[in-house]
Each structure stands twice: as structure tokens, then as C-alpha cells.
Amino acid sequence: MSDTVVNLEHVSIFHNKNMVLNDVNFKVNRGDFVYLIGKTGSGKSSIMRLLYGDLPLKQGEASVAGFNLKTMKNREIPVMRRKLGIIFQDFQLLTDRTAKDNLTFYLRATGWDDKAKMEERVNEVLSKVNLSSKGFKMPQELSGGEQQRLVIARALLNDPDLILADEPTGNLDPETSNEIMNLLFEVSSNKRAVVMVTHNYNLIDKFPSRVVKVDQGKLSELGGEVQAWAAASPL
Numbered sequence: 001m002s003d004t005v006v007n008l009e010h011v012s013i014f015h016n017k018n019m020v021l022n023d024v025n026f027k028v029n030r031g032d033f034v035y036l037i038g039k040t041g042s043g044k045s046s047i048m049r050l051l052y053g054d055l056p057l058k059q060g061e062a063s064v065a066g067f068n069l070k071t072m073k074n075r076e077i078p079v080m081r082r083k084l085g086i087i088f089q090d091f092q093l094l095t096d097r098t099a100k101d102n103l104t105f106y107l108r109a110t111g112w113d114d115k116a117k118m119e120e121r122v123n124e125v126l127s128k129v130n131l132s133s134k135g136f137k138m139p140q141e142l143s144g145g146e147q148q149r150l151v152i153a154r155a156l157l158n159d160p161d162l163i164l165a166d167e168p169t170g171n172l173d174p175e176t177s178n179e180i181m182n183l184l185f186e187v188s189s190n191k192r193a194v195v196m197v198t199h200n201y202n203l204i205d206k207f208p209s210r211v212v213k214v215d216q217g218k219l220s221e222l223g224g225e226v227q228a229w230a231a232a233s234p235l
Contacts, residue, residue: 004028004029006028006064007026007027007061007062008061011050011059011062013043013046013047013050021217022218024060024219028162030161032210033184033196034195034211035196035204035211037198037201038215042215045166045197047214047219050062050069052086053069064084065084065160085158087148087151087164087168089168089170092151095139098135098136099134100136102150102154103125103126103150104122106157110157121157122157125153129149129183130149131149131150131153134146144173148180149179152168152183156187162192163184167198167199168184168196169198170200
């Protein structure tokens with residue numbers, strides 16, 4: 001099993017016919033936690049969309065979770081996505097069913113059909129995110145932090161190689177944000193890779209890790225100068 005989960009080489013990303021990012025090189029290994037930062041409209045979302053197969057690869061070479069994005073057929077995209085866990089800022093939970101049923105629905109949608117195994121897996125991930133006692137609650141009965149933990153549980157269901165988190169703390173208060181960050185770092189310590197888009201540079205200070213800046217159509221690694229760059233580049 002390769003340690004490389006994401007490998008982009010000389011990739012250019014297009015939105016319609018407009019080039020958003022040019023000659024991008026980006027590598028993520030198992031256990032890596034990578035922050036993706038940049039101004040609104042810089043191309044962070046386009047990178048995320050490319051990684052989960054929502055934007056086609058037109059130029060360069062790219063592999064994600066063992067799948068070659070250049071040669072991958074449309075019918076293979078759902079198969080690749082089972083190797084990914086995707087966490088959105090706005091939760092995207094089904095409000096007409098319980099927390100447990102949200103997770104079971106997702107398992108069915110990704111090809112699981114053994115009822116006992118589904119029940120076991122759902123209980124396992126709920127326990128992992130400390131929601132075992134909340135499985136029978138409706139999403140709207142959960143706090144914002146609990147809903148985001150449920151989303152992380154959903155992302156972990158298929159034991160993914162890569163977690164893509166788009167502003168996962170964007171709607172949360174600072175204390176709850178810290179809880180979610182601790183959980184995401186725990187996830188990456190289990191040999192999974194996490195790529196997280198954020199505008200919250202205070203979180204990066206508090207939970208330091210590798211930082212990649214998206215700016216003027218390029219990607220670059222930042223060392224300790226995150227706050228300096230943020231101060232000089234208002235969002």
C-alpha cells in the first residue's frame with residue numbers, strides 16, 4: 001500500500017474555460033494534516049472539487065487514493081469517493097431521519113447491504129466521535145458541534161484514506177471548534193490524510209501543521225509566516 005494519498009504533478013485546473021490554477025504540484029501522504037489557505041476565489045474549492053472528482057482533470061497528472069484522475073471513467077468516481085470522507089461547513093444532514101439513520105442511509109448508498117454489519121459500523125463510528133447516546137436524536141435536536149461530529153462520523157464510515165474538510169469549523173464557536181480540531185487531528189494520526197480548507201488563522205496557530213497557500217493561480221508551502229501573510233493579504 002502506497003503512503004501517497006494525493007499526488008498532483010503539473011496540474012492546471014479550469015473552471016469552464018478559465019484557468020483557475022496553473023502548473024500545480026501537491027503531494028499528501030498518509031498521516032499528513034494539511035491546511036489549504038487563500039483568499040476567497042483563489043481556487044481552494046477548485047482543488048477540493050478536483051480531488052473528489054467533481055472537476056475533470058484536463059492538464060497534468062493526478063492520483064487520489066490510488067485512482068488515476070486522468071484515466072478514470074465517470075462510473076469509477078463513486079468507487080473513488082468511497083475512499084474519501086467529505087466534511088462540509090453546512091453539515092448536509094438529512095433532517096427527516098435520526099443521526100443513526102443518516103449514517104445507515106449513507107452506507108446503503110455506498111453499497112452496504114448486510115444489516116448487522118451496518119449496525120455494527122454505525123455504532124463504531126458514533127462511539128469514535130462520542131455520540132453513542134445521541135444516535136436516536138434528529139439532527140436539529142443536536143448542537144452545532146454535535147452535528148459536525150456526526151458529519152465526521154459519516155465521513156469515517158467507509159474507512160477512508162483521505163478526509164477533505166471544507167471550513168469544518170466555519171459555523172462553530174471557538175470552544176466547539178477546538179473539539180472538532182482535536183477530533184480531526186486524531187483522525188489523521190490513524191494513518192489517514194486530512195486536507196482542510198480554512199480562513200481561521202488562529203486555529204492554525206493553535207493546531208500547527210503543514211500549510212499550503214493558494215495565491216495568484218499557484219500553490220506554495222508556508223512555514224511560520226502564516227499570520228504575516230494573512231495580515232498582508234486580507235480575505
